[in-house]
Amino acid sequence: MEYSSQQLIEIGDRYGAHNYKPLDVVLTRGEGVWVWDIEGNKYMDMLSSYSALNHGHCNHEIVKKMKEQLDKLTLTSRAFRNDKLPLFLKKVCEVTGMEMALPMNTGAEAVETALKAARKWGYRVKGISKEKAEIIVGINNFHGRTIxxxxxxxxxxxxxxxxxxxxxxxIVPYGNAEVIQEKINENTAGVLLEPIQGEGGIIIPPEGYLNEVKKICKENNVLFILDEIQTGLGRTGKLFAWEWDGAKPDMIILGKALGGGVYPVSVVASSKEVLGLFNPGDHGSTFGGNPIAATVGIAALDYVLKENLPERSRKLGKYFMDKLFTLDNSVIKEIRGKGLFIGLELKGPARPYAEKLKEKGILCKETHNTIIRFAPPLIITKEELDWAFKRIKEVF
Ligand SMILES: Cc1ncc(COP(=O)(O)O)c(C=O)c1O
Structure with missing residues (x-):
């Protein structure tokens, strides 16, 4: 039996917990920046699954590698070794400039891993008293949904x-390094930040902020930890958003686009001093680092580098932002962004605009009620951005 969109929406709402409020569009196919609903309507994906689709939908190179792996070996758990994980870990270290990596699946799991690593480092290396470790984070942060x-x-x-x-x-105000200096004490193990707050509404900290925090962390023997789950792998116009400030972290967390838009893959990368503290049994995940994840992770990293997605994002992001600045509508409060990571802040609710854009064939989602995020796959072309802008202009 063929179901209509309306029927599928009703079935989903009847049997699924209502922990999301999606736009009522039921997608069935995707290619590049485009997706199709089951009635055959075509839309441009301007959200990219919160930056997990930097490579575009059904990226052929990544899908091909994944299919080959699917026919060979899918899961070993970490009870046994597999022939793909070592190469994935090596690649992650080469690309991030780190010494060791620890694979997980979702972003939240990788953040949990980083927090555990930072606490362990705090106790074993820094010498923080038992159960006293503290981690400093920013107001308005988003790092996932675990307790x-x-x-x-x-x-x-x-x-x-x-x-x-x-x-x-x-918890300290985001964007102010001085308060971090004030809050650091002998129990502080780490400072965990997003280089740009994504879910918070594309909040870009003042220039030099990350560098200042890094300096403070170094002077006080505190780990500087960046969650690049949303900002990493080209999204902001650099391979990693920390590069805008030259503030390489002590520990980096990656996810989303690391899975090439096809599979959950996340990782924490850091020094031997930090990740070398894990002993067998300390931490783990049945699926973390499985051969499919490792294959997809390698393919996703290779593709970002081969196609120079960071540069593409930087150039096209500027091109698109310049166009957005020409929008003449008093409802627009601010337009901000880096690369193809752009927030349009409105003076009122953004949801009606997201709904209108959907009618015009553009899928995007409001964040924090008043902000529309434009974050298309980084493989988007100039012509496709022109197509999008024409419709955005009509709506505004
Ligand atoms: C910066 C950041 N960290 C962590 C997460 C959580 O990732 P996941 O949804 O894969 O658990 C997200 C998701 O939006 C994120 O943006």
């Missing part, structure tokens, strides 16, 4: 009804 991670969220809704929460986090 520990929501414990340091500043969004009430994320925490409401989910306590008791995990202690050990100090």
């Amino acid at each position: 520990t991670i929501i414990s340091f969220s500043t969004e009430d809704q994320y925490k409401d009804g989910f306590g008791p929460l995990t202690p050990g986090f100090e």
